[in-house]
Amino acid sequence: MINKRIAFLGAGNMAEAIISGFVQSGKMKPQQIIVTNRSNQERLNELKGKYNIEAVTKDQLDYSTIDIFILAMKPKDIDGVMEDLRGKITADQLLVSVLAGISTSYMEANLNDSQQVIRVMPNTSSMIQESATAVSPGKHVAMDQVLLAKELMTCIGKAYIIDEDMMDMYTGIAGSGPAYFYNLMEHIEEVGHQAGFERELVREIGAQTLYGAAKMILEQKETPTELRENITSPNGTTAAGLDALNKHGAGMAIIEAVKSAAARSKELSKEPEKKLALQK
Numbered sequence: 430m431i432n433k434r435i436a437f438l439g440a441g442n443m444a445e446a447i448i449s450g451f452v453q454s455g456k457m458k459p460q461q462i463i464v465t466n467r468s469n470q471e472r473l474n475e476l477k478g479k480y481n482i483e484a485v486t487k488d489q490l491d492y493s494t495i496d497i498f499i500l501a502m503k504p505k506d507i508d509g510v511m512e513d514l515r516g517k518i519t520a521d522q523l524l525v526s527v528l529a530g531i532s533t534s535y536m537e538a539n540l541n542d543s544q545q546v547i548r549v550m551p552n553t554s555s556m557i558q559e560s561a562t563a564v565s566p567g568k569h570v571a572m573d574q575v576l577l578a579k580e581l582m583t584c585i586g587k588a589y590i591i592d593e594d595m596m597d598m599y600t601g602i603a604g605s606g607p608a609y610f611y612n613l614m615e616h617i618e619e620v621g622h623q624a625g626f627e628r629e630l631v632r633e634i635g636a637q638t639l640y641g642a643a644k645m646i647l648e649q650k651e652t653p654t655e656l657r658e659n660i661t662s663p664n665g666t667t668a669a670g671l672d673a674l675n676k677h678g679a680g681m682a683i684i685e686a687v688k689s690a691a692a693r694s695k696e697l698s699k700e701p702e703k704k705l706a707l708q709k
């Protein structure tokens with residue numbers, strides 16, 4: 430059991446996906462979790478009703494009772510939250526941030542000098558405990574806190590400790606990644622439906638195909654290249670499909686998608702970093 434009191438600052442999609450995974454994991458009692466937002470009481474009631482957790486607006490939160498704060502608002506709202514936390518958060522309270530493009534050094538510089546800050550990058554599959562989550566500790570984090578953060582993130586799927594300088598690329602691969610596969614599935618659904626399948630049926634067939642392929646990669650010893658070659662008979666149907674994929678630039682499109690998301694993550698961090706440089 431994880432015996433900590435955890436407060437979410439932000440009550441949006443990502444907060445809900447993580448809360449759902451935490452509650453399903455059985456590693457903590459719902460009463461250990463408290464979710465906050467600025468003022469949307471309706472949303473707080475919804476989360477409270479669905480997960481049996483506590484829910485209050487940020488101004489009603491008693492900061493002194495919290496062991497771990499999880500930042501789950503949009504990156505643009507970071508400065509308001511730093512202001513809320515400054516002077517209230519103490520060095521022994523752990524700050525975990527899911528915000529894309531906001532560095533640990535930015536948060537450290539805005540809080541106590543020795544603040545323990547860990548950046549994580551989950552994805553929305555947290556909802557069903559199938560996220561692939563990166564964990565990157567800041568400068569002042571004790572090893573037991575890194576392991577605690579990893580254990581927490583394991584409640585929502587697999588967790589990997591990575592260097593923070595790889596976080597933009599990780600975001601391009603795994604934070605945004607589910608969207609690429611959803612987009613692929615939208616196209617599979619469309620072409621199958623146009624050919625005469627019921628939409629729901631072809632959606633399920635496509636999803637089972639994707640799920641089976643992912644499970645093969647995770648559970649078999651072969652590489653994706655070997656698995657692909659196993660399906661591809663000379664002059665067969667798969668070869669025809671792969672030729673069309675190549676002709677239409679699918680490989681390049683995937684590489685560009687990851688690189689563009691990673692570049693956007695890097696760009697998101699520039700504004701706050703610039704502000705930090707001016708403060709120095």
Ligand SMILES: NC(=O)C1=CN([C@@H]2O[C@H](COP(=O)(O)OP(=O)(O)OC[C@H]3O[C@@H](n4cnc5c(N)ncnc54)[C@H](O)[C@@H]3O)[C@@H](O)[C@H]2O)C=CC1
Pocket residue numbers: 438439440441442443444465466467468469487501502503504506509510513527528529550551552553604605
């Ligand atoms: N959506 C995704 O797939 C992923 C998102 N992220 C990160 O998660 C974060 C949240 O994204 P979403 O959930 O999609 O956003 P969202 O817009 O659905 O939710 C943001 C929430 O933050 C609240 N909020 C704003 N300022 C606040 C404050 N000062 N105190 C407390 N609450 C405050 C808002 O009321 C809202 O409930 C973003 O920073 C994003 O970079 C990270 C990984 C994946």
Ligand SMILES: O=C(O)[C@@H]1CCC=N1
Pocket residue numbers: 529600604605
């Ligand atoms: O699009 C975004 O900014 C967020 C961050 C990672 C996934 N979605």
